[in-house]
Amino acid sequence: MMEGSCLCKAVTFRVDAHVSRLYQCHCSLCQKQSGSTSNTATIVKASDFRWLAGEDSITKWQRETGFSSHFCKTCGCPVPNPLRNTPYYWIPMGLIDANTDDSSLEKGAQVRVHLFCKSKASWDTIQPHTERMYDEFVDNIDSFIQDLMQLKELPQQI
Numbered sequence: 001m002m003e004g005s006c007l008c009k010a011v012t013f014r015v016d017a018h019v020s021r022l023y024q025c026h027c028s029l030c031q032k033q034s035g036s037t038s039n040t041a042t043i044v045k046a047s048d049f050r051w052l053a054g055e056d057s058i059t060k061w062q063r064e065t066g067f068s069s070h071f072c073k074t075c076g077c078p079v080p081n082p083l084r085n086t087p088y089y090w091i092p093m094g095l096i097d098a099n100t101d102d103s104s105l106e107k108g109a110q111v112r113v114h115l116f117c118k119s120k121a122s123w124d125t126i127q128p129h130t131e132r133m134y135d136e137f138v139d140n141i142d143s144f145i146q147d148l149m150q151l152k153e154l155p156q157q158i
């Protein structure tokens with residue numbers, strides 16, 4: 001289980017699942033959306049996700065291609081959103097609160113996949129030897145979700 005919130009705490013949510021597989025997307029859109037080098041996120045089943053508060057504080061911007069950015073109306077912080085037409089939610093990991101009662105998250109969660117390595121900013125250092133490094137995207141969103149979910153859990157770090 002883990003809980004997260006936006007900057008102003010208007011939007012809060014909860015994930016009832018063990019999360020250990022994270023990915024980073026270094027594409028030009030994620031650079032702008034995050035205002036940084038990449039988005040670090042995970043994907044969870046919609047059935048394991050729920051809003052605790054502030055769903056009505058969320059607004060979104062969508063690109064014609066389907067990329068969408070959902071964010072808090074008050075503080076502009078990106079927030080989770082349903083992944084296109086899949087039964088999954090996208091969870092930006094920076095929103096997870098440190099007091100979350102999930103020791104497995106602290107010990108086991110690691111970035112396992114890097115997307116759009118070809119588009120990365122010149123100052124962006126990608127950790128070498130990550131199992132999955134893609135120049136662009138995986139074939140399609142369904143195969144990406146399957147790929148991420150099938151990665152074996154790594155031994156916990158102490």
Ligand SMILES: [Zn+2]
Binds near residue numbers: 006010011075077
């Ligand atoms: Zn907010």
Ligand SMILES: [Zn+2]
Binds near residue numbers: 025027029116
């Ligand atoms: Zn991206």
